[in-house]
Amino acid sequence: MNNKLQAMEVFVQVVDAGSFTRAAETLQMPKATVSTLVQSLETALSTKLLHRTTRLVTVTTDGAAYYERCVRILSDVRDAEESLSRTRLSPSGRLRVDMPTGLASEVLIPALPDFFERYPDIMMELGSTDRPVDLVEEGVDCAIRGGDLVDGNLIARRVGVVNFLTAASPAYLDKYGVPKHPRDLERHRCVNYFSAKTGKIYDWDFRRGEERIDIAMRGVIALNDSNAYVHAGLAGLGVIQMTDYLLTEHVAAGRMVQLLPDWTSDPLPVHVVYPQNRHLSAKVRVFVEWVSEVFAKHPYMHVRATPPVLANALPLAAMETITAAAAAATMSP
Incomplete structure (x- = not known):
């Protein structure tokens, strides 16, 4: 069962990334392993889930239906695991976030010692750029963005404004x-x-x-x-x-x-955004709550x-x- 769940997670990541290579990089596993796990799913289901070309990977009709089921199943599994563990109290693992350079250097990085004191088992990878990144393609768990949101594939929580x-x-x-x-x-x-x-x-x-x-x-x-x-x-x-x-x-x-x-x-609204087809893990949840708290206490993050x-x-x-x-x-x- 664990192998089946892993294969489902890999399949979802390949569909999201549109590439075996990018999925392997995000999952930090060999590309050959990613390919083998997806093939094992296709063999077990007796159906083709993906169309493969030298440049692009696209989902088949059966693959699209299976993808939606996988997303729901994986989300339910994570919910069940978190409800029976201490993950909600002590989230752990790699958390990749992205935010504008000025916001990172002047507001959030100085406040990060408090975050790591609360959540010492989280290892953060912080991207700092004013370029809007593709969260799914680049394997980013969540991002902080200013301005009006135009990407309907992202879920957003407004956490403040800048003047x-x-x-x-x-x-x-x-x-x-x-x-x-x-x-x-x-x-x-x-x-x-x-x-x-x-x-x-x-x-x-x-x-x-x-x-x-x-x-x-x-x-x-x-x-x-x-x-x-x-x-x-x-x-x-x-x-x-x-x-x-x-x-x-x-x-x-x-x-x-x-x-x-x-x-x-x-004033410019500020949001924390994450992909809508992604389960909001405990580590992302606590980071979003922490950012909201930092902004609420900051002297410049409100409308004047x-x-x-x-x-x-x-x-x-x-x-x-x-x-x-x-x-x-x-x-x-």
Whole structure:
């Protein structure tokens, strides 16, 4: 029976990955073993479950029906095992997660000692990238993502939101002057951010009361990594608009200056996502609960009714008197 369950698990992984090779990598077993286990299922069932070509593995009609049964059976088996063991109290095993770089470095990695103190038997593999990964193909148990969800194959739990600040380095402002209104940014150097998946450069948005402005910024550089983006601002390459948890420390230290503090940008929802055809294991469950707890306690992971104004934000009066030289500086890149 154990061999049959293992073969079913392997078959499900091959269907999910669309490849014997990727399934073997995810399961950390030889490709030949994966192939043999699937063949044993086909022999026992006297039917072909998969179409195999040199480039692609696809499921047959019988295979698709069997796949759905396997997913349900394996989920029931795991539920039964967990209900009769201490797994819920002490989850263990490999947990592979993925999250954006800035969120990892500034929010979750500093909090991880608490997670491992609670769950010492979990071994985490943490991928840190702003590129949206394919959870099934890359063998990722769950991921943290910002923005609206468009993948209907994922189950999502909203765990928080992130807010944005507009800022620039003091050296940049000395050279180019201080914008007093979002429309002033059209005459400034700006650092843009582009999607690692589509290459699209994101517009900037500003709200103040009922007034809303969306601007496609002109810039000399665009990046797709949040940490690199912040460093571009620190280097004086232009005005940036980034999450406040990445900028607040730099503003407080005087390395960046918050601009347009009476304007807000649309907050971005944050979700933990995992494949819908996957049983939510105890290790994933406790990680999701822990992330929700971390975000609930974090000072920047909630929607603000009013714009945050930091100590180094420039009020309008200060903007008007920053220096005569800055006011007279050319606004052209």
